[in-house]
Amino acid sequence: MRIGALEAGGTKMVCAIGNEKGEIFEKISIPTKTPETTMPEMIQWFKAKKIEALGIGCFGPIDPDKDSPTYGYITSTPKLAWKDYNIVGAFEECLCCPVGFDTDVNGSALGEVTFGQAKGKKNIVYLTVGTGIGAGVYAEGKLLHGMLHPEAGHILMRRREDDHYEGKCPYHKTCLEGLAAGPAIEERWGKKGIELQDRDEVWDLEAYYLAQALTDYILILAPQLIILGGGVMHQEQLFTRIRSYVKEMLNGYIKTKELEDIDHYIVPASLHDDQGIMGALELGRRAFEEKNS
């Protein structure tokens, strides 16, 4: 089965063709401009590939509720050209095939659950730490939406006493994203993350905030596995520090086999940065199955 996959991001659109086994045959990247210029490019590309279904993991916020009149829309995004844009409708109309749709991070979570290290698990969190911070959540065997979808990058944080940075989130100042996403690191320390590689205090503070968020996710969602991806997590030294802060913050309150083996509980993404595209393939496969069942 030939499936199209789209990882729709704020700076680039990654388009790919693959199959239901998660195999990727080809992949291109198109800069994200306006719907007027970017959509026809993508549609033309996918049309030539004769796909039977399309899956989209999309930047948000989006409306993933099939019973809603604005299902398939990108909603209140700061990328104004795409605000209230019916991306699913546009593809359905032009490609005449079923279209699956979810957030980019739910897509990545699904990729890891279907094809990666989270296979067989019913409860996981996929967190991306990049330009923004977002979480995909798989709960009791389903992608979690609720009244919208998780926006767990914006939870409120306890500031570390020695940190006086004011915070970068336009809505919450010192939420997780405001204190710990790439741009916050850059503004606090005056350099890009990659140039701060050797500065211990940078990654210690970063790990402190990420661990605080993971501690809250653990207490609220009880995931069986936590996967961390995104540009900032290329600083691999973060993992050891995060694990040790999580243990310190939980302070023995919860005892599970997962936490006892924390090196295999809080882990990097396993699919060579293809988790998003592979998740989109699965979103496409599911849309096809649903249409034909």
Place this chain on the structure above:
Amino acid sequence: MRIGALEAGGTKMVCAIGNEKGEIFEKISIPTKTPETTMPEMIQWFKAKKIEALGIGCFGPIDPDKDSPTYGYITSTPKLAWKDYNIVGAFEECLCCPVGFDTDVNGSALGEVTFGQAKGKKNIVYLTVGTGIGAGVYAEGKLLHGMLHPEAGHILMRRREDDHYEGKCPYHKTCLEGLAAGPAIEERWGKKGIELQDRDEVWDLEAYYLAQALTDYILILAPQLIILGGGVMHQEQLFTRIRSYVKEMLNGYIKTKELEDIDHYIVPASLHDDQGIMGALELGRRAFEEKNS
């Protein structure tokens, strides 16, 4: 169908007989002493009632994982007499009927979803604020367990600047429970909650912390409804304040129809404090159905 229901708490065991419609025929309360004295009393009572199934909503932490060797146990509770006690096993052996088992708060969530104001919803949070703080979570149509079950009363909090109380949680000091459960209110202000009724500053601070927790639950779980129960929530003045702090903390970042109608989004329990027992009836019904399917 005659179903037994048990709401197992640290101070009392509420036992009831009812049916699959949530109707309660009789109800007694037995003080929680040790398993040696309390279990025979309950077993004798239930035995005489000729029940076809039993449902238990239990204080915890518990092991609700049917694939685990310690399924049905109360695990690392501070109530030492009940630590590592196989409560499901004991009832199954003596009552010879299927037994359903979950946390007390998941039980209450299930009661509200099956028989109460949350009927038809797939994502809700039930929070109890009493001697402790605990959350039951219904996610995508299922009670959430994950690697254990939510322990969302222990999430880490941002302290309000004018509050210098050190916090009461033996594990985390200033987690939600440590700052906002009944005993924390009592220790901070030197009087029981009920005697502080007229002290505005008490309930303003309490609402601030509860709202902070709800804001994080909203961002992580995206529930369609949040129900608050437990002794402290008898201070009904809390609801207006909590709703207004939640709006302030989210600061317009998430837009949903639920949040627009926040008076019907953050609400008191609707089942006259029977939500736990009614949830236990449903746990019993489900155990029966599973056994006979």
